[in-house]
């Protein structure tokens with residue numbers, strides 16, 4: 001790939017990254033580029049390796065082989081808490097919140113993580129300037145403001161998924177990784193979520209994992225298809241729709 | 257604001273709110289009436305000291321969710337640090353207390369550097385193993401610690417408090433001085449719980465993976481909390497050294513580690529008030545039953561088991577839950 005030309009348009013690149021679990025290869029030599037301020041979707045059937053690939057991108061797992069480059073910087077093996085500070089944030093396929101904390105505190109704690117006084121043990125936390133206000137804004141954006149005082153555990157499923165995104169957004173991320181944000185949602189909630197994601201993609205670089213292909217075709221700039229851990233196709237939604245291999249391995253299985 | 261310590265835990269209490277807002281004050285009030293309600297004054301001092309010890313333990317167990325079985329090392333370590341400072345180096349009482357607190361923190365830093373990489377049963381076992389090593393060390397180092405006879409002669413007679421001389425041999429004066437120190441420690445604890453770090457501690461307890469994804473260093477958070485917890489335990493140990501004028505090897509015994517776990521669970525882990533309630537109930541059980549029978553520990557054990565089975569959130573935890581439910585039904 002022509003690095004010079006792609007240079008600035010590309011925010012993240014993986015070079016032949018693999019991840020094995022014992023003898024099993026969950027992600028196999030995936031080489032891909034992600035463009036800035038675009039919505040890229042990663043699709044693929046169950047067990048294709050999408051979540052594992054996300055874990056590699058977000059630093060939750062180390063690649064067994066290959067390199068990951070964020071802007072011109074090699075971030076392979078950098079721990080997750082450092083990557084957050086470099087602007088990589090993620091949401092989880094299985095809701096991962098602070099269940100007993102209020103919606104507001106969930107976001108506030110995430111915001112606090114990026115301040116210098118994050119481990120301060122003496123100043124009252126309410127005195128950290130602007131965090132609660134910023135948290136309230138993010139809840140407003142994700143439609144949860146009226147629920148801000150509820151514990152995360154007491155929110156409806158769709159609301160929890162939205163809160164996941166608010167928490168991920170707290171990092172003011174340059175790169176937002178969303179792992180099946182619509183998992184388990186009703187059609188109504190799904191539509192709502194998709195609207196939110198499209199809005200986010202206008203201001204952020206979003207990588208979206210989804211296994212329902214139909215959902216992403218209309219909104220993605222690029223689509224990547226994973227199958228058995230391998231990148232089997234990559235292109236615009238139109239190209240993906242026409243791709244023979246994709247039709248066989250993916251559409252053939254899931255959308256009959 | 258609430259008594260679970262998290263201003264953020266969303267619960268609508270009205271009755272408890274004033275107590276919750278001034279939780280450190282509320283405990284101090286409790287401390288202030290204590291000597292009048294306990295049968296004799298030494299018991300009140302005992303509750304004071306073990307209450308502080310349990311409150312420090314609770315920071316680690318109740319708020320962060322790490323179960324240490326080696327807190328005796330921090331309590332006993334603080335007691336010996338204070339005792340050695342006074343007996344062997346002739347330092348004044350306040351230096352003894354400061355060194356006891358720092359001693360507790362230093363030992364937890366040492367233990368924590370290894371133990372906080374683990375959690376669950378592994379954390380419990382590593383802390384236990386360290387505490388046992390320290391016990392053995394203190395047992396052997398007779399020249400410093402007095403070995404199995406304990407360290408005697410931690411005598412403080414007079415205390416100059418802002419040029420106000422206080423007779424430290426007078427139990428009442430001693431109680432008030434200690435109550436004031438414990439009160440200050442509780443203000444500090446309340447402040448820690450209210451701080452940004454307090455929020456991180458809860459976040460780590462609630463969801464470690466999420467806390468990490470937010471950008472927090474979970475191992476570092478554990479270590480900081482463990483060290484802070486060690487400071488409170490160390491201060492409690494130092495106070496006990498002053499109270500008893502001696503440090504016995506039993507302060508480092510694993511039974512002491514077990515005791516603080518029981519007190520905290522009995523009172524209510526993860527609540528600000530719980531550890532003191534637990535320490536008080538435990539002290540009373542011991543006091544009353546040991547008059548009846550030499551087998552009082554059997555009874556104490558049985559009571560503890562009943563509580564774990566039927567009131568798993570502890571006495572104070574149960575009271576909170578009950579008042580919360582009552583309000584929920586009233587408002588609906």
Ligand SMILES: Nc1ncnc2c1ncn2[C@@H]1O[C@H](COP(=O)(O)OP(=O)(O)OP(=O)(O)O)[C@@H](O)[C@H]1O
Pocket residue numbers: 021024026044045046047048049050051052053093211
């Ligand atoms: N920690 C692990 N240890 C062992 N095997 C794993 C681990 N994580 C994932 N796998 C395996 O790797 C393969 C890919 O899993 P992954 O979760 O990445 O798939 P996915 O594409 O996200 O699937 P889904 O659509 O169901 O979410 C699966 O076969 C899974 O069993």
Ligand SMILES: [Mg+2]
Pocket residue numbers: 050051052093
């Ligand atoms: Mg997945």
